[in-house]
Amino acid sequence: MRMRRRGTKAGTITIAAVMGSVVLTGCGGDSEPKAEAGASSAASGSAQDQEQSTKAVRAAYDKTAEAESARMTVRxxxxxxxxxxxxxGKGVLDLAxxxxxxxxxxxxxxxxxxVVDEVLYQKAPGRKAPEGKPWIKIDLEKxxxxQGVDNQQFGDPAQTAAFAKAITDKDVTEVGTEKIDGVNTTHYRVSVDVAELPGGDRMREQFGSTLPMQVWLDEEGRLRRQQIDMTVKDAASASAKPGDGSAPRQLKMSTVLQFSDFGTDVDxxxxxxxQVTDMTDQALQGSRQQS
Known part of the structure; x- marks a missing residue:
């Protein structure tokens, strides 16, 4: 069970936000974290450097998962x-x-x-679910x-094996070195080929052909920061026929995940x-109405 589910947590946060909960995303550009003083902007030039950069990025998800847990912030x-x-958002997550x-x-x-066993639970102070209970839950696997998306593939900071398989030498560029919370990191820009991901055809309709991603790896090769920027096309408007007078509606999203205190306790x-009302059916119905 541990190996199968290693990779749900941040994917869970991402899916919850895309669903319309109060978590997640925005447009890139000015939301991109600024490099701290002394950051290098030199990109790798040789084929050997390129290969090493690709290996580092592809290995980062497993190396992060090996830490078993971490403190996380989400902007x-x-x-x-x-x-x-x-x-x-701020809290802790179990990477295993x-x-x-x-x-x-x-x-x-x-x-x-x-998030427990692939189920999202939320409680807002002073607000109650339709049945008068303080908590709601949504089965993220369902x-x-x-959505035609593997719950373990999207927005996952610890495993995302699908990302690793979709990354080639031409997809990775080393930007330079930066300090994040006093930790030395190497910054990479990555372009993930959406077609190579599980459910790629469906994802391409919504996100386009590539998924722009940035990662900052510490000296042990673990993720310290991950940023994903994308433009999501509304499913209904994306299928509109040319000339019908309706412009496709778009949603710009940006997610920045940052990790620290690897090995911290998670309870x-x-x-x-x-105390829980199951809102999975309502969430699914709302999603179908928008698709």
Whole structure:
């Protein structure tokens, strides 16, 4: 079970946000973290350097997972129709099991979020679910299956084996060196071929042919920061025929995950069943209406 699920946690956070919960994403550009003083901007030139960069990036997910746990922050922005929503999250995640405990703040409101056994639980202070219970839950595996996406492949900071398989020498560029929270890191730009990912045909319709990603690896080859920027096409508008007068609606998203304190304790438990309302069906229905 550990090996199968190693890779759910951040993918879970990403999917939850795309679903319309108060977590996740925005447009790139000014959301990109700035390099600290002394950062090098020289890119690797030789074929040998390129090969080494590719190996480092491809190995980073497994090396990060080997740390078993970490403290994580998530900064996400979502921009659509002239409005931008930014959320900030912080907490801990189990890199081996895929569980996490976080507090997320967006638009002046905060909520408690847990991910346990591929199920997302959320509780917002002062708000209750339709049945009057403090917690809601959404089965992320079911949601991912409806979207035609592997829940373990997308936005995952610890495993994303699918990313590694889709990365070739021509996809990786070494940007230079930077310090993140006082830790020396190497910054890489990566272009992931969406067609090589599981469910690539479906993903290409929504995200385009490539997934722009940036990673910052520490001296042990572990992820310290990962940034993914994308433009998501609304499923309905993406299928509109040319000349029908409707412009495709687009959602710009950016997710920045940052890791520290590898090996920290993680205590993620599902809330008591009597305090939870299952909102999976409502989430699936809402997603179908938008697709």
């Amino acid at each position: 996400t922005q979502l921009a659509a129709e002239g409005k931008t929503i930014t959320s900030e 099991e895929g569980d996490s405990v976080m507090t997320i703040t967006a638009e002046g409101q905060s909520l408690e979020q847990r 949601f991912a299956a409806q 993620a438990e599902a809330p008591p069943a009597e």
